[in-house]
Amino acid sequence: MSSTRLTKLLEFLESDPNDPFILYALATEYNTLNDKEKAYSFYLQLTEKHPDYVGTYYHLGKLLEKDGEKDKAIEIYQKGMVAARNKRDMHAFSELQGAYNSAAGLDYEDD
Numbered sequence: 001m002s003s004t005r006l007t008k009l010l011e012f013l014e015s016d017p018n019d020p021f022i023l024y025a026l027a028t029e030y031n032t033l034n035d036k037e038k039a040y041s042f043y044l045q046l047t048e049k050h051p052d053y054v055g056t057y058y059h060l061g062k063l064l065e066k067d068g069e070k071d072k073a074i075e076i077y078q079k080g081m082v083a084a085r086n087k088r089d090m091h092a093f094s095e096l097q098g099a100y101n102s103a104a105g106l107d108y109e110d111d
Contacts (some may be wrong), residue, residue, distance in 0.1 A: 001037070005029060006026075006030075006033070008028050009022060009025050009026050009029060010026070012025075013026060018049065020046060020049075020050040020053040023045055023046050023049075023050070024042070024046060024053060024055060024056060025052075026042045027039050027041075027042030027043045027056070027059070027060075028059065028078065030042065031059065031063060031070075035066075036063065038069070039063060040060075040063065042048050043048065043056055043060040043063070044060075046060075047060065047076075047079070051079075051083060052083055052087060053083075053085065054080060054083050054084045054087060054089055054092045054096075055078060055084075055092070056080070056094055057077060057081075057083065058077075058080060058081025058095055058096055058099055060073075060076050061073040061074075061076040061077045061080065061100075061103070062098055062099065064076060065103055070103055073099075073103050073107050074100060074103050074104055077096050077097075077099050077100035077103060080092070080096040081093055081096045081097055081100065084096055102107065
Protein backbone atom coordinates (compact mmCIF):
# COMPACT_ATOMS: atom_id res chain seq x y z
CA MET A 1 0.00 0.00 0.00
CA SER A 2 1.27 3.48 -0.83
CA SER A 3 0.72 4.92 2.65
CA THR A 4 2.95 2.20 4.12
CA ARG A 5 5.65 3.00 1.59
CA LEU A 6 5.30 6.72 2.32
CA THR A 7 5.53 6.11 6.07
CA LYS A 8 8.67 4.03 5.59
CA LEU A 9 10.26 6.68 3.35
CA LEU A 10 9.52 9.39 5.91
CA GLU A 11 11.19 7.23 8.58
CA PHE A 12 14.24 6.87 6.34
CA LEU A 13 14.25 10.64 5.83
CA GLU A 14 14.34 11.20 9.59
CA SER A 15 17.43 9.04 9.93
CA ASP A 16 19.18 10.52 6.86
CA PRO A 17 17.61 13.86 5.80
CA ASN A 18 20.21 14.59 3.14
CA ASP A 19 20.16 11.28 1.25
CA PRO A 20 19.36 12.13 -2.38
CA PHE A 21 17.81 8.73 -3.07
CA ILE A 22 15.34 9.15 -0.19
CA LEU A 23 14.47 12.68 -1.34
CA TYR A 24 13.95 11.37 -4.87
CA ALA A 25 11.83 8.45 -3.67
CA LEU A 26 9.65 10.81 -1.63
CA ALA A 27 9.22 13.20 -4.56
CA THR A 28 8.22 10.31 -6.78
CA GLU A 29 5.85 8.89 -4.17
CA TYR A 30 4.13 12.23 -3.62
CA ASN A 31 3.89 12.69 -7.39
CA THR A 32 2.23 9.26 -7.65
CA LEU A 33 -0.20 10.27 -4.90
CA ASN A 34 -0.98 13.50 -6.83
CA ASP A 35 0.36 15.65 -4.00
CA LYS A 36 2.08 18.04 -6.39
CA GLU A 37 3.05 20.58 -3.74
CA LYS A 38 5.08 18.04 -1.78
CA ALA A 39 6.45 16.46 -4.95
CA TYR A 40 7.69 19.86 -6.12
CA SER A 41 9.18 20.52 -2.69
CA PHE A 42 11.31 17.37 -2.76
CA TYR A 43 12.26 17.68 -6.44
CA LEU A 44 13.38 21.28 -5.87
CA GLN A 45 15.37 20.27 -2.78
CA LEU A 46 17.18 17.78 -4.98
CA THR A 47 17.99 20.32 -7.68
CA GLU A 48 19.35 22.71 -5.03
CA LYS A 49 21.19 20.31 -2.71
CA HIS A 50 22.09 17.54 -5.17
CA PRO A 51 22.25 19.09 -8.65
CA ASP A 52 24.14 16.04 -9.93
CA TYR A 53 21.25 13.66 -9.10
CA VAL A 54 20.29 13.37 -12.74
CA GLY A 55 17.01 11.44 -12.39
CA THR A 56 15.38 14.45 -10.79
CA TYR A 57 15.31 16.59 -13.90
CA TYR A 58 13.24 14.35 -16.15
CA HIS A 59 10.49 13.81 -13.59
CA LEU A 60 10.43 17.43 -12.42
CA GLY A 61 10.23 18.55 -16.04
CA LYS A 62 7.35 16.19 -16.76
CA LEU A 63 5.49 17.43 -13.68
CA LEU A 64 5.99 21.03 -14.80
CA GLU A 65 4.73 20.16 -18.29
CA LYS A 66 1.69 18.47 -16.78
CA ASP A 67 0.98 21.74 -14.93
CA GLY A 68 1.26 23.77 -18.11
CA GLU A 69 4.67 25.20 -17.19
CA LYS A 70 6.37 24.33 -20.47
CA ASP A 71 9.02 27.07 -20.31
CA LYS A 72 10.07 26.03 -16.81
CA ALA A 73 10.12 22.38 -17.92
CA ILE A 74 12.40 23.23 -20.84
CA GLU A 75 14.74 25.04 -18.45
CA ILE A 76 14.81 22.01 -16.13
CA TYR A 77 15.52 19.65 -19.03
CA GLN A 78 18.42 21.87 -20.09
CA LYS A 79 19.90 21.84 -16.57
CA GLY A 80 19.45 18.08 -16.49
CA MET A 81 21.26 17.63 -19.80
CA VAL A 82 24.22 19.58 -18.41
CA ALA A 83 24.23 17.45 -15.24
CA ALA A 84 23.99 14.24 -17.27
CA ARG A 85 26.78 15.32 -19.61
CA ASN A 86 28.98 16.21 -16.62
CA LYS A 87 28.41 12.74 -15.17
CA ARG A 88 28.90 11.17 -18.60
CA ASP A 89 25.47 9.54 -18.27
CA MET A 90 24.58 9.46 -21.95
CA HIS A 91 21.43 7.38 -21.41
CA ALA A 92 19.97 10.04 -19.09
CA PHE A 93 21.21 12.76 -21.44
CA SER A 94 19.37 11.13 -24.33
CA GLU A 95 16.12 10.83 -22.35
CA LEU A 96 16.35 14.44 -21.22
CA GLN A 97 17.14 15.60 -24.75
CA GLY A 98 14.07 13.73 -26.04
CA ALA A 99 11.88 15.35 -23.38
CA TYR A 100 13.42 18.74 -24.17
CA ASN A 101 12.87 18.32 -27.91
CA SER A 102 9.26 17.31 -27.34
CA ALA A 103 8.54 20.22 -24.97
CA ALA A 104 10.27 22.68 -27.29
CA GLY A 105 8.38 21.39 -30.33
CA LEU A 106 11.51 20.03 -31.97
CA ASP A 107 10.22 16.49 -32.52
CA TYR A 108 10.66 15.35 -36.07
CA GLU A 109 8.49 12.67 -37.58
CA ASP A 110 9.99 10.25 -40.08
CA ASP A 111 7.93 10.13 -43.27
